Amino acid sequence: MKAVFEPSVLKGTIKAPPSKSDGHRAIICACLSEGKSVISNLDFSDDICATVDCMRALGAEAEISGNRLTVNMGIKECDYAELDCRESGSTLRFLIPLASVFCKRCRFTGSSRLFERPLSVYESIFEKSGADWSSDNNSLNLSGALRPGCFEIPGNISSQFITGLLFALPLLDNDSRIVITPPFESRPYIDLTLRRLSDYGISAVFPKPDTIDIYGNQRYTAADTSIEGDWSNSAFFEAFNLTGGNVTVTGLNELSLQGDKVYREFFKQLSGTGSVIDLSDCPDLGPVCFALAHINGAVFTGTKRLKYKESDRCAAMAQELKKFGIRCENRDESFTVYPSVLRRPAEPLNSHNDHRIVMALSVLCSSVGGEIQGAEAVRKSLPGYFEMIESLGAEVKLYETD
Numbered sequence: 001m002k003a004v005f006e007p008s009v010l011k012g013t014i015k016a017p018p019s020k021s022d023g024h025r026a027i028i029c030a031c032l033s034e035g036k037s038v039i040s041n042l043d044f045s046d047d048i049c050a051t052v053d054c055m056r057a058l059g060a061e062a063e064i065s066g067n068r069l070t071v072n073m074g075i076k077e078c079d080y081a082e083l084d085c086r087e088s089g090s091t092l093r094f095l096i097p098l099a100s101v102f103c104k105r106c107r108f109t110g111s112s113r114l115f116e117r118p119l120s121v122y123e124s125i126f127e128k129s130g131a132d133w134s135s136d137n138n139s140l141n142l143s144g145a146l147r148p149g150c151f152e153i154p155g156n157i158s159s160q161f162i163t164g165l166l167f168a169l170p171l172l173d174n175d176s177r178i179v180i181t182p183p184f185e186s187r188p189y190i191d192l193t194l195r196r197l198s199d200y201g202i203s204a205v206f207p208k209p210d211t212i213d214i215y216g217n218q219r220y221t222a223a224d225t226s227i228e229g230d231w232s233n234s235a236f237f238e239a240f241n242l243t244g245g246n247v248t249v250t251g252l253n254e255l256s257l258q259g260d261k262v263y264r265e266f267f268k269q270l271s272g273t274g275s276v277i278d279l280s281d282c283p284d285l286g287p288v289c290f291a292l293a294h295i296n297g298a299v300f301t302g303t304k305r306l307k308y309k310e311s312d313r314c315a316a317m318a319q320e321l322k323k324f325g326i327r328c329e330n331r332d333e334s335f336t337v338y339p340s341v342l343r344r345p346a347e348p349l350n351s352h353n354d355h356r357i358v359m360a361l362s363v364l365c366s367s368v369g370g371e372i373q374g375a376e377a378v379r380k381s382l383p384g385y386f387e388m389i390e391s392l393g394a395e396v397k398l399y400e401t402d
Helices: 020-031 046-057 089-102 120-128 159-171 187-199 231-243 259-270 283-292 304-308 313-323 355-368 375-380 385-391
Strands: 002-006 011-015 037-040 061-065 068-073 078-084 103-109 132-136 139-143 150-154 176-181 204-208 211-214 246-250 275-278 298-301 328-330 334-337 370-373 395-399
Touching (some): 020 046, 020 061, 020 068, 020 089, 020 159, 020 187, 020 231, 046 089, 046 375, 089 103, 089 120, 089 139, 089 159, 120 150, 120 159, 150 159, 159 176, 159 204, 159 211, 187 259, 231 259, 231 283, 231 355, 259 275, 283 304, 283 313, 283 355, 313 328, 313 334, 355 370, 355 385, 375 385, 385 395
Parallel strands (some): 011 246, 078 103, 150 176, 275 298
Antiparallel strands (some): 002 370, 037 068, 061 068, 103 139, 132 139, 176 211, 204 211, 298 334, 328 334
């Protein structure tokens, strides 16, 4: 699908979409619980559907109705399960430890890009426990269970590994500890996980800033919950305000544990000159901040992990911003955007099959026009994105392509 924009000014009020990060966590907790749980205010994006389908493959009985998921029965022990994670890194990393607890053998499948993303943390853990781990460019086979113990996890790879362990370790027969080696990045995502675990009756604590203690022999208890508004995707709507728009986003919890709520502070910095912004705790804000930085220029640090997202986001954005006449400098640990005069791209823009690249480029296209190919990538996190910006006045037409 391609999206063709004409210049427009976006104005109005939009309700924040549901948080994908919170949704994954609530679904997994509910499917680990005994009894009936209801989760409301879900957006069934491709990534969320991947998690739901994987939990069903593990034996959970989960019914979708509108924006609600009802879990009538949790996952079960089995001899074998095949889990299709599609392109969802959260689904894959969150479920590897859990699947090992419930399944004698399991096979994870997904896109080739998904399996380019690092899994070495888990591979090391399972090899030390004597499990059989084998992977190729689009699958992972695992036999052998996670064992309780002390786990040392690098803090600068992805907090998803820590979250995956936090889901599984409380179910084991002894206590465990996770020690995070510095630098400890994306701490807000761990706080979000711990809050959801608490909602479903699971206890894990930080005795020290770099250490999490998890008690064994715990059981998840059913709960009804609602997914809070998503600060990550809301950033793209408020980004239009820096390009001449006037958009108000409602339905956001100001006390949220989501780390990406810092985007409002970043946007204030980008409105001035000489900004230096650290993305270590919020790499998903990279693309939209890069796009806005052309106004006054900025230097972004903590960008190394962006290489391992749905695309190599620094390289992808440098390539696409150049088509707008924006000059960038992409280094291993930093990304610099120089003040530039925006022009309409003379050639189509490439989504790089990355939802956040599409949404970031759409902010610039609303100013000068342009065409984005592969625009269907937004279905990964926000299927209704184009309808939402159209309601705010965006002049965009969608065309199906072969």
